[in-house]
Amino acid sequence: MKEVITSSPFFGITISIIGYALGNALYKRTKKAICNPLLVAIAFVILVVLLFDIPVANYQNGGKLISMFLSPATVVLAITIYRERNTIRKNALAIIMGTLGGSIASIIYIWGLSRILSLDETMALSIIPKGITTPMALSVSKALGGMEGLTMLSVLVTGIFGNISAEMMIKLFRVKSAIPRGVAIGTSSHVVGTSKAMEIGEEEGSISGVSLILTGIITTILSLIIFS
Amino acid sequence: MSILNQIAIIFGISLLGEIAAYILPFTFPSQIIALIILFVLLMTGVLKIEHIKEKSDFLLKNMAFFFIPAGVGILDEVKEIWPVFWKLIFIMVSGNFVAFFFSALFCTLAMKLTGRRESR
Numbered sequence: 444m445k446e447v448i449t450s451s452p453f454f455g456i457t458i459s460i461i462g463y464a465l466g467n468a469l470y471k472r473t474k475k476a477i478c479n480p481l482l483v484a485i486a487f488v489i490l491v492v493l494l495f496d497i498p499v500a501n502y503q504n505g506g507k508l509i510s511m512f513l514s515p516a517t518v519v520l521a522i523t524i525y526r527e528r529n530t531i532r533k534n535a536l537a538i539i540m541g542t543l544g545g546s547i548a549s550i551i552y553i554w555g556l557s558r559i560l561s562l563d564e565t566m567a568l569s570i571i572p573k574g575i576t577t578p579m580a581l582s583v584s585k586a587l588g589g590m591e592g593l594t595m596l597s598v599l600v601t602g603i604f605g606n607i608s609a610e611m612m613i614k615l616f617r618v619k620s621a622i623p624r625g626v627a628i629g630t631s632s633h634v635v636g637t638s639k640a641m642e643i644g645e646e647e648g649s650i651s652g653v654s655l656i657l658t659g660i661i662t663t664i665l666s667l668i669i670f671s
Numbered sequence: 672m673s674i675l676n677q678i679a680i681i682f683g684i685s686l687l688g689e690i691a692a693y694i695l696p697f698t699f700p701s702q703i704i705a706l707i708i709l710f711v712l713l714m715t716g717v718l719k720i721e722h723i724k725e726k727s728d729f730l731l732k733n734m735a736f737f738f739i740p741a742g743v744g745i746l747d748e749v750k751e752i753w754p755v756f757w758k759l760i761f762i763m764v765s766g767n768f769v770a771f772f773f774s775a776l777f778c779t780l781a782m783k784l785t786g787r788r789e790s791r
Contacts, residue, residue, distance in 0.1 A: 459739045481735040485742035492746065499746050506740025513741075514685045516734050517702035519727040521709035522720060540781035545774025552769040553762060560758045566751070573763055574770050577738045582700035592745030593752055593759070595738060600763045605771075612771045623778040631770035634734070654774075663703055671698050 449497045455505020462487030476606035479635060482599055517578035520656050527653045534622055538650065541626035542657045549574050549631075550665060565589060571666050573597035576633045579659035587670050598633070605632020609639045625650025630658045677726035680718070684709050 448454055466483030492502055524531070531538060550571055557567035569589030572580035577598050584594035609628050618624050621644055628640040629651035637655055641648030688705025695704075712718040720727075745752070752759065 455740070459736070463733075463736045463739065479735075481738055481742065484736070484739050485745075488739060488743050489746060492743070499743065502743060503740060506743065509737055510740045512730065512737040514688070514702045514705065515681045516730045516737050518681060518685055518688070518705040518709050519723075519730045521706045521713065522723075522727050522731070524710055525713045525720070528714075536785050537778045537781040541774040541778025544777025545770045548773035549766055549770040553766050556762050556765070560755075560762070562755060562758060562762075563751075566755065566759065570759065570762060573766060577735075577741075578702060579700070581738075581741055582702050586698050586700060590748050590751070591741050592743075592748040595742040596745055596752075597759070597763050599742070600760065601767060604764050605767050608767065612768070616772055616775055618775045618779075620779075620782075622782060623775045626778040627771045627775035630774035631767050658774075660703060660706075663700055667698055667700075 445495070445497070446501075449495075449501040450504055452505040452508055455502045456509060457505070458488055458491055458502070459484065459505065459509055462491075476603050476635065476639070479599065479603055482603065485595075485599075513578045513581060517576075517582070520576070520659075523652060524656055527649055530649050531653055534650065537622050538626055538654055538657060541623060542630050542654050543661055545627065545630035546574075546658050546661045546665060550662065550669070566593060568670060569593040570597040571670070572662055573601045574631055574633060575659040575662045576655055579663055583663050583666055586667060599635075602632050602635025605636035606639045609636060609643065613643075621646040622650055626654045629654030633659075672722050674725055677723045680723050681709075681726055681730070684712075 462484035463480060465487055466478070466480030469483055470478045470480050488502065491497070492499060553571055553573065554567060557570070565588065568587040569584050570593065571587070572583040572594065575583070575598070577595065580594050580598045581591060583589075584591055605628065609632070612627070613624055618627060624643065625640055625647040628636045628647065633655045637648065637651040640651035685701070685705050687708055688701035691704045692699055692701035709718070713720065
């Protein structure tokens with residue numbers, strides 16, 4: 444009976460939706476970055492799977508169908524760039540230089556520190572794209588032969604920490620104007636950070652939104668050139 | 672446009688991206704090729720946002736949902752990750768400071784550069 448229920452694709456899809464709804468409700472109530480809906484949803488599904496001793500492969504029967512939407516979800520980010528094309532045009536050099544500088548520094552730092560701490564190469568490759576938006580990070584990880592789950596973890600930790608620490612970092616590095624603030628938040632902590640940038644200011648928010656996509660594209664191209 | 676047509680447009684562009692990725696002589700994620708294709712179609716006016724509005728709003732608004740299965744995939748990797756868990760967390764969190772600092776730095780430098788050029 445359990446096998447019949449859990450191996451149906453509807454099972455995986457339904458518990459994912461329940462977890463996501465729970466996460467959204469919790470986030471709305473608390474407004475805390477740590478209650479990130481995705482994090483809560485993943486934790487919920489893992490809890491259900493472990494508690495009822497359900498094979499992960501059974502869950503993934505439905506999971507695979509959900510993952511299929513990762514590509515289309517990346518593709519529509521083009522609309523965000525299109526909507527913000529005037530913001531980009533006005534600040535093109537500052538945004539490009541900032542995202543490029545941040546991406547290169549991040550790749551060198553992660554790779555270097557992973558070597559110093561003698562981490563396994565596959566793990567290092569999995570966390571190279573930690574600062575970019577999830578669908579792009581997953582595609583980089585896949586292309587480099589990384590571990591998908593670890594990549595997801597690194598993207599979530601980075602986003603949530605970036606969200607919580609954005610105001611502290613602005614003070615720490617004395618970033619005074621809106622453009623570098625937005626660029627730095629978007630480059631270092633993708634969508635989850637960007638939601639904080641939107642709270643800080645409208646200009647910070649839209650610049651951060653554009654920067655996260657550019658950083659994603661730059662990091663993808665660079666890491667594929669360097670590591671594949 | 673009907674929701675089915677919108678799905679067909681976005682899935683069709685995703686498929687084009689996959690074909691292009693297959694033809695390219697080097698590895699490159701099909702999603703990003705498809706993103707560039709959609710951007711070009713919008714810029715050239717071949718496609719209008721209204722053509723794909725509901726479907727893309729649905730994808731953009733519920734973006735995070737589609738990553739749940741990938742995140743659950745960590746269950747298969749726990750054995751390898753656990754012994755180095757804190758090292759990994761340290762790299763992730765300290766990496767935020769590096770990315771933040773350098774992007775703010777280069778961005779500010781670029782602004783000073785262009786600012787000077789304008790005032791000349």
